[in-house]
Amino acid sequence: MATVELTKDNFADTLKDNDFVLIDFWADWCGPCRQFAPVFEQSSVKNADIVHAKVDTEAQRELAFEFKIQSIPTLMIVRDQTVIYSEPGALPSEALESLITQARELDMEEVRQKIAEQSGEAGA
Structure with missing residues (x-):
């Protein structure tokens, strides 16, 4: 599956309509971004059941902000409309695959419960 270009117009719908989305925030002038691009593209072929999306931070400044x-x-990973990972840095292929495996294995009900507990503590 090819990568999807995300914009402010299709971002929310893409997350709403898909259970598992990997998002690469990048820019054309960024060397590490260009190095990571083929790794991300290769992952989109290997993991065709996951939406691989890219956000050009120059063209989509609002989303980057x-x-x-x-x-x-x-790299951001969103499962069930919940951000479960967001870290800067270009990953080698093996590290990206490991991260995807870990994300697949997460119990999202448990994740949502922990988030609810943390937001409850923050409001207390």
Whole structure:
């Protein structure tokens, strides 16, 4: 599966309509972003059941700002409309595959429960 270009117009729908989305925040001028691009593309072929999406931080400044992207590339993993991973840095193929495996194995009910507990503690 080819990667999807995310914009402010299709971002919310893409996350709503798909259970598992990997997002690469990048820019054309960024060397590490260009190095990571083939790894990300290869992953999209290997993991065709996962939406692989890219956000050009130059063209989509609002999205980059909304998600507090300060360094690129930044990889974000969203499952069930919940951000479960967001870290800057280009990953080698093996590390990306390991991260995907870990994300697949997460119990999202448990994740949501922990988030609810943390937000409850923050409001207390």
